[in-house]
Amino acid sequence: MAKIALMTGTVYGSALEVASQLQQRLVGLGHQAQLFYPAKLNEVRQFDADHWLIVTSTTGQGDIPDDLLPFFLQVNNEFPLLTGKSWGIVALGDSSYGDTFCGAGRQWRELLLQLNGNEIAEMLCIDATETLLPEQPSLAWLHQHYQHLTL
Numbered sequence: 635m636a637k638i639a640l641m642t643g644t645v646y647g648s649a650l651e652v653a654s655q656l657q658q659r660l661v662g663l664g665h666q667a668q669l670f671y672p673a674k675l676n677e678v679r680q681f682d683a684d685h686w687l688i689v690t691s692t693t694g695q696g697d698i699p700d701d702l703l704p705f706f707l708q709v710n711n712e713f714p715l716l717t718g719k720s721w722g723i724v725a726l727g728d729s730s731y732g733d734t735f736c737g738a739g740r741q742w743r744e745l746l747l748q749l750n751g752n753e754i755a756e757m758l759c760i761d762a763t764e765t766l767l768p769e770q771p772s773l774a775w776l777h778q779h780y781q782h783l784t785l
């Protein structure tokens with residue numbers, strides 16, 4: 635069992651819906667999982683999670699949604715090391731945006747890679763041109779990588 639903090643960013647609500655379903659499923663798998671929305675670093679720190687799960691859509695041109703950007707900037711400024719902890723990312727995007735496909739997820743990945751934690755699995759990048767139900771690939775990915783997570 636792990637203590638998992640989920641942080642999400644959305645424009646139209648899909649990523650929030652995905653994060654909420656993942657949180658429920660993680661609890662069902664026996665983890666202690668809490669969704670922080672909108673995420674604030676002091677609250678996430680207080681929770682003292684073993685694992686951070688970022689669920690973000692992309693807006694603008696590869697940009698992080700407004701409701702997740704303050705948290706991203708806080709993490710970037712305060713650099714809370716995740717040594718001994720792990721993290722994962724579910725990114726929602728649309729491949730018709732070309733080079734900026736899943737850009738918010740990729741920005742998060744670049745930042746988290748610098749915080750010393752362990753990346754639990756390859757970032758899941760969900761293409762809106764391929765699936766209308768992002769919950770489905772997200773839950774499949776979760777089952778594959780989080781069933782036996784201890785930290």
Ligand SMILES: Cc1cc2nc3c(=O)[nH]c(=O)nc-3n(C[C@H](O)[C@H](O)[C@H](O)COP(=O)(O)O)c2cc1C
Nearest residue numbers: 644645646647648649691692694696727728735736
């Ligand atoms: C104005 C706008 C800009 C977008 N820019 C990008 C982008 O740069 N890269 C990308 O992969 N997806 C982009 N998308 C697609 C969204 O990330 C995708 O539709 C996602 O599923 C929306 O999730 P949400 O409902 O959580 O906001 C954009 C969508 C909109 C409406």
